[in-house]
Amino acid sequence: MAETGDSKVLVQPAQETSRVLIVAVGICALIAVVSVIIAAVALSRPSTPNITVNGGNTQTSSGGGMTYNPALAASSTSGGKIWNIATGHDFTVHEYINTTGYLAGFHLDLVEAVCQAAGANCYTIWDSYQNCMDSEIGQHAHVGQGLMDRWYDACTGWYQSVSRLQMVSYSKPFTKTDEVYFWWKKGTTFNENDITNKKIGFGDGWINDEKCLARQTSLTGSSSFTAVHAQTTAQLNNLVQTGQVDAIFNMPRTVKQYQNVLTRSSKSYSCAIGGGSMMTRKDSEFNAMWNSGFDKIVANGKFKALCQGTGAKHGSDVRGYTLDCVDT
Numbered sequence: 455m456a457e458t459g460d461s462k463v464l465v466q467p468a469q470e471t472s473r474v475l476i477v478a479v480g481i482c483a484l485i486a487v488v489s490v491i492i493a494a495v496a497l498s499r500p501s502t503p504n505i506t507v508n509g510g511n512t513q514t515s516s517g518g519g520m521t522y523n524p525a526l527a528a529s530s531t532s533g534g535k536i537w538n539i540a541t542g543h544d545f546t547v548h549e550y551i552n553t554t555g556y557l558a559g560f561h562l563d564l565v566e567a568v569c570q571a572a573g574a575n576c577y578t579i580w581d582s583y584q585n586c587m588d589s590e591i592g593q594h595a596h597v598g599q600g601l602m603d604r605w606y607d608a609c610t611g612w613y614q615s616v617s618r619l620q621m622v623s624y625s626k627p628f629t630k631t632d633e634v635y636f637w638w639k640k641g642t643t644f645n646e647n648d649i650t651n652k653k654i655g656f657g658d659g660w661i662n663d664e665k666c667l668a669r670q671t672s673l674t675g676s677s678s679f680t681a682v683h684a685q686t687t688a689q690l691n692n693l694v695q696t697g698q699v700d701a702i703f704n705m706p707r708t709v710k711q712y713q714n715v716l717t718r719s720s721k722s723y724s725c726a727i728g729g730g731s732m733m734t735r736k737d738s739e740f741n742a743m744w745n746s747g748f749d750k751i752v753a754n755g756k757f758k759a760l761c762q763g764t765g766a767k768h769g770s771d772v773r774g775y776t777l778d779c780v781d782t
Contacts, residue, residue, distance in 0.1 A: 534575075535574070535575070536575050536576075536577060537569070537574055537575065537576045537577070537607050537608070537740060537743065538576075538577050538579055538605070538606035538607050538608075539565055539576055539577065539578050539579065539606060539607065539608050539609075539610060539732075540578075540579050540580075540581045540585070540586055540600060540601070540605075540606045540608065540609045540610065541557055541561050541562065541565075541578050541579070541580060541581075541609075541610045541611075542580070542581070542582070542583050542610075543557060543580060544583070544686050544687055544688070545559070545561075545611065545707075545708065546707055546708070546710050546711075546773045546774050547559055547560055547764050547765065547768040547769055547773050547774060547775070547776075547777055548560050548561050548611055548629075548730070548777070549561045549562065549610070549611070550768070550773060557578065557580055558768060559764075559768050560760065560761075560764045560768060560777055561610045561611050562578060563760050563764070563767075564610075564628065564757075564760060565578055565610065567747075567751050567756055567757070567760060568744055568747035568748050568751060569747060570747070571746075571747035571748075571750040571751050571756075572743050572744070572746050572747030572750070573747075574743050574747065578610075579605075579606050581600050581605070581606070582685065583598075583657075583658070583659060583660075583685065584598055584658050584659045584685060585598040585599055585600030585601070585605070586598045586600060586601050586609035586612065586659070586733065587601075587609070587612065587618070587622075587659040587660075587733070588658065588659045589658055589659045589663055589683070590683075591664070591681050591682075591683055592664075592681070594617060594665060595617065595618070595659055595663060595665070596621065597621050597622060597735070598659065601622070601733070601734070601735060602735065604735075607734060607735075607738055607740045608625075608732045608733060608734045608738070608740045608741075608744070609732070609733045609734075610732060610733075611629070611730040611731070611732075612624075612661075612730065612731060612732075612733035613631060613632075613661045613725075613726040613728065613729060613730060613731070614627065614726060614727050614728030614729070614731055615661050615666075615725060615726055615727055615728075616727060617665065618661070618733075619727075621736075622733050622734060622735065622736065623733075623734050623735070623736050623738065623741055624728065624731040624732065624733055624734070624741070625731045625732035625734075625740075625741040625744045625745055625748065626731065626744075626745050626748055626749075627728050627729035627730060627731045627780055628729070628730055628731065628748065628757070628779060628780055629729045629730035629777070629778055629779055629780060630729045630730075630778045630779070630780055631724070631726040631727075631728065631729045632705040632706065632707055632708075632726070632778075633705070633706075633722035633723065633724060634662040634666070634703060634704060634705055634722060634723045634724070634725050635703075635704070635705075635706065635718045635719045635721075635722050635723070636649075636654075636701045636702070636703060636718070636719035637694065637701060637702050637703075637704060637709055637712075637716040637717065637718055637719070638694060638700060638701040638702075638716065638717055639694050639695055639697075639715070639716065639717070640714075640715050640716055640717050642717075644700055644701050644717070646701075646719040646720065646721060647673070647674060648673075648674040648675050649667075649673065649674070649675040649676065649678075649679045649700075649701075650674060650675030650678050650679070651675070651678060651679070651680070652675065652679050652680070652700040652701065653679070653680045653682055653698070653699040653700050654667065654679050654680070654681060654682065654699060654700065654701055654702065654703055655682050655683075655684060655690045655693045655694060655698075655699040655701070655702035655703065656681055656682070656683055656684075656690075656702070656703055657683075657684060657685070657686075657687070657690060657704065657708075658683045658684065658685045660704075661725045661726050662703050662704055662705060662723075662725045663725075664679075664681040664703075666703075666723070666725035667679070667703055667723070670723055682698065682699050687704070687708055687709055687711075687712065690702045690704065690709075691709070691712040691715070691716070694716070695715065701719075703723075706718070707774070707776075707778075710772075710773065710774040711772045711773065711774075729780060732744050752782045757779070757782060758779075758782060761777055761779035764777045765777065
């Protein structure tokens, strides 16, 4: 009973109970309708593994949309794992940024094909190369922060070497190894047989580093040159064109777009023991997934088709048109 002024109003307990029941029934009905709608949307989604490539650039394939679908995770052959894969943008037809601003190249096509074949959910992520493998002047190379700190599971297209095998694991290689040469500014002179007290440019964390050059004991001055580091091929070319270094130490494929302003040494050197591969931490299960999918596209001929079609799809006068895949 409530009082207002001098009057008294009686409220029946039975009326209060009825109102509470009506409100409760209404809430339950609303929840049921929402649940039905959510279930209908989930059932309408595709049932094939999906892959996001190019950092969210939605593509289409015979397997449906390329956007990752978490509803599929429980049924994928990778046990619901999302594999994050790092790529760069400065390696000829292998990986570059196209005219629309997205990553493109053979490596991106290969990731898509292998992950589809393996039934795996994969994302590609652009990052600086030194976050996969890094080095400092005078020091041995070390695993980059991105790979070591699990920003991603693998780095794409890295060559195998003795020193790297002590730090990381590799998938089966998909491209062949490349020889390394000295390159210097066209129109200048450089004694490729004696590098004593010369300044030599190297890519930061690349396989053709100063440690590889120092191992070439038959070369005069291999223990008495000065190393200068750069992070991209463009920076290396700038170093030699501006006279900051006497020569750079690099692979023909990497310096393809600058060969018209460079002179190449007659002698080559070997720094790798295996070609372009997926590079992972030693505790990762990524390579087992990758090798399974890679074997499938080798067997069905898709790998060979990707290799043969790369020149026409990704080639240009700047990037070149060639791709040296492993024999299958």
